[in-house]
Amino acid sequence: MGQISLSAVTKSFGDVNVIPPLDLQINDGEFVVFVGPSGCGKSTLLRLIAGLEDISSGKILIDGKDATDAAPAERGLAMVFQSYALYPHMSVRKNIAFPLKMAKLSQAEQDRKVENAARILNLSNYLDRRPGQLSGGQRQRVAIGRAIVREPAAFLFDEPLSNLDAALRVTMRQEISELHQTLKTTMVYVTHDQVEAMTMADKIVVLNAGRIEQVGSPLELYRSPRNLFVAGFIGSPKMNFITGAEAKKHNCDTLGVRPEHVEVQADGPWTGVVGLAEHLGSDTFLKVNVPGVGDLTVRVSGEMNLHHGDQVTLGPQSGKLYRFDANGMAL
Amino acid sequence: MATEHSRTAARLMVSPAVILLFLWMIVPLGMTIYFSFLRYNLLMPGMESWAGFDNYYYFITQPAFKSALVNTLLLVAGVLLITVFGGIALALLLDQPFRGQGIVRVMVIAPFFVMPTVSALVWKNMFMNPVNGIFAHISKSLGFQPFDFLSHAPLASIILIVAWSWLPFATLILLTALQSLDREQMEAAEMDGANWLNRFIYLTLPHLTRSITVVILIQTIFLLSVFAEILVTTNGGPGTASTNLPFLVYAQSLLNFDVGGGSAGGIIAVILANIVAVFLMRMIGKNLES
Ligand SMILES: Nc1ncnc2c1ncn2[C@@H]1O[C@H](COP(=O)(O)OP(=O)(O)OP(=O)(O)O)[C@@H](O)[C@H]1O
Ligand SMILES: [Mg+2]
Numbered sequence: 001m002g003q004i005s006l007s008a009v010t011k012s013f014g015d016v017n018v019i020p021p022l023d024l025q026i027n028d029g030e031f032v033v034f035v036g037p038s039g040c041g042k043s044t045l046l047r048l049i050a051g052l053e054d055i056s057s058g059k060i061l062i063d064g065k066d067a068t069d070a071a072p073a074e075r076g077l078a079m080v081f082q083s084y085a086l087y088p089h090m091s092v093r094k095n096i097a098f099p100l101k102m103a104k105l106s107q108a109e110q111d112r113k114v115e116n117a118a119r120i121l122n123l124s125n126y127l128d129r130r131p132g133q134l135s136g137g138q139r140q141r142v143a144i145g146r147a148i149v150r151e152p153a154a155f156l157f158d159e160p161l162s163n164l165d166a167a168l169r170v171t172m173r174q175e176i177s178e179l180h181q182t183l184k185t186t187m188v189y190v191t192h193d194q195v196e197a198m199t200m201a202d203k204i205v206v207l208n209a210g211r212i213e214q215v216g217s218p219l220e221l222y223r224s225p226r227n228l229f230v231a232g233f234i235g236s237p238k239m240n241f242i243t244g245a246e247a248k249k250h251n252c253d254t255l256g257v258r259p260e261h262v263e264v265q266a267d268g269p270w271t272g273v274v275g276l277a278e279h280l281g282s283d284t285f286l287k288v289n290v291p292g293v294g295d296l297t298v299r300v301s302g303e304m305n306l307h308h309g310d311q312v313t314l315g316p317q318s319g320k321l322y323r324f325d326a327n328g329m330a331l
Numbered sequence: 332m333a334t335e336h337s338r339t340a341a342r343l344m345v346s347p348a349v350i351l352l353f354l355w356m357i358v359p360l361g362m363t364i365y366f367s368f369l370r371y372n373l374l375m376p377g378m379e380s381w382a383g384f385d386n387y388y389y390f391i392t393q394p395a396f397k398s399a400l401v402n403t404l405l406l407v408a409g410v411l412l413i414t415v416f417g418g419i420a421l422a423l424l425l426d427q428p429f430r431g432q433g434i435v436r437v438m439v440i441a442p443f444f445v446m447p448t449v450s451a452l453v454w455k456n457m458f459m460n461p462v463n464g465i466f467a468h469i470s471k472s473l474g475f476q477p478f479d480f481l482s483h484a485p486l487a488s489i490i491l492i493v494a495w496s497w498l499p500f501a502t503l504i505l506l507t508a509l510q511s512l513d514r515e516q517m518e519a520a521e522m523d524g525a526n527w528l529n530r531f532i533y534l535t536l537p538h539l540t541r542s543i544t545v546v547i548l549i550q551t552i553f554l555l556s557v558f559a560e561i562l563v564t565t566n567g568g569p570g571t572a573s574t575n576l577p578f579l580v581y582a583q584s585l586l587n588f589d590v591g592g593g594s595a596g597g598i599i600a601v602i603l604a605n606i607v608a609v610f611l612m613r614m615i616g617k618n619l620e621s
């Protein structure tokens with residue numbers, strides 16, 4: 001079981017209100033990702049769930065039980081920290097066994113669970129090393145090992161991959177996803193990397209200044225963002241926003257179109273000059289300056305041979321335009 | 332930087348300082364060793380003659396020597412015990428966030444700046460004095476006989492005085508170490524179900540071992556040569572109850588005017604200090620390696 005629900009939760013540090021009243025439902029077995037720009041309160045929200053910070057008002061239920069005032073250890077949640085937070089004076093084995101030892105399990109039981117976790121995470125050969133003698137990815141695995149031996153109701157991850165290099169990040173991302181499939185335990189995962197969010201999540205929670213902007217599956221957020229913030233945050237490269245006369249033509253305040261939804265069309269409405277062309281091989285990203293519209297980022301096929309200074313005529317794919325009103329809400 | 336040429340130049344540049352420091356050490360040491368082999372009494376100047384190992388023999392066989400040796404070690408051990416345990420406790424307290432933290436920290440450090448003679452006199456006259464001291468007043472108001480600390484428990488009283496002035500040092504070093512303890516590790520342990528005591532035993536204490544080692548090593552060096560506190564409070568007495576080796580050396584050379592014997596005592600004290608140092612490094616020195 002691992003059902004978490006927050007109702008009207010707020011958090012202030014002194015007189016700075018970091019989380020305004022917030023409601024959120026996390027279902028059993030779900031992989032929920034919190035994304036948002038730096039400083040928007042993702043870590044704070046996770047720490048509130050973990051019990052490492054006291055909430056200022058509101059209620060937290062875990063598996064239907066009121067956990068608002070429960071100590072971190074009583075909530076049955078396990079957390080993996082960004083800095084891994086391994087205990088430097090203990091061997092890997094002792095690190096993983098620590099929560100079991102605190103729960104006063106028998107030595108045999110501890111050994112069995114540690115061996116099991118080490119096998120799942122490919123750590124069997126490193127059990128007698130100290131954390132200082134491991135690579136970043138191995139430390140990350142130890143931290144995860146320490147979390148899984150407790151068989152928690154839910155895992156909480158706070159940007160666990162941000163200290164790893166790009167290649168390792170991809171591998172670890174897949175490993176965590178596989179782990180979720182094997183264990184089927186609820187996972188709450190904080191990141192500001194939207195690729196991680198899109199690839200791993202069952203449900204993405206987009207946060208902005210402590211407020212929830214939208215909750216939904218990755219594709220839901222991609223296909224029908226509720227407002228300008230979500231539209232701009234989900235998708236890479238960012239969605240193009242067009243304002244002014246061009247938007248008025250479509251009866252909206254802001255017109256949005258994703259780079260991948262703009263094509264080179266002979267009779268398209270936008271004609272401009274290529275400012276910058278980034279050739280990635282498979283794709284080419286063009287920055288096209290269209291007079292009266294502004295800079296548009298466009299994704300075209302890598303075969304298309306366009307360069308700086310070339311003139312192109314562009315148009316949106318039909319039905320792929322997003323329209324937003326003056327308040328930034330989708331129409 | 333590390334070319335042959337620059338290394339030679341570097342050696343040349345530091346050599347004056349090194350030579351000066353070496354002379355600074357070796358001249359007094361050499362003179363002390365020399366005197367320790369002379370029959371040299373200040374009451375009979377100009378009568379110095381070669382004594383061989385007599386000075387050492389008489390210094391060691393005098394009855395005061397054994398008690399001085401024991402007192403020296405007791406003093407070091409007692410003060411270390413109080414300052415290490417007290418220092419850990421105080422550092423843990425000061426590490427908590429509370430109002431007026433800055434001022435309280437300065438106040439805790441203050442005893443370290445008080446000169447040994449001054450602090451010993453304050454303790455002797457204002458606290459431990461059986462007639463006027465605060466402790467006497469307190470025990471009288473509670474209906475007890477005042478306790479004459481310096482005559483009935485002289486060594487313990489001196490240990491208390493010295494520990495009072497060294498406690499801030501230990502606290503300061505341990506507090507700095509505590510502040511470098513990773514907060515996320517503590518939080519992880521909290522989530523792992525470790526209570527305060529377990530977090531202290533499994534995280535804080537291992538983190539502090541290196542600083543505790545530093546505190547023990549540095550304090551031992553200074554505590555082996557405690558002198559001022561003894562001179563102004565008990566004068567080594569009653570009898571030899573609070574005489575340590577440095578005080579015995581002083582008594583031998585300047586109260587008995589026996590410079591030869593005093594020098595022999597000084598050399599014995601140096602040897603003792605080295606034995607203690609080797610012993611300590613063997614025991615806890617490995618904590619200093621990272
Ligand atoms: N202990 C604290 N005291 C005061 N303000 C705090 C404290 N912790 C966090 N904040 C503030 O709360 C806000 C949210 O912080 P939080 O750490 O949750 O951001 P985040 O979304 O995790 O950002 P990042 O992606 O950079 O980790 C920030 O503006 C931060 O300054
Ligand atoms: Mg954060």
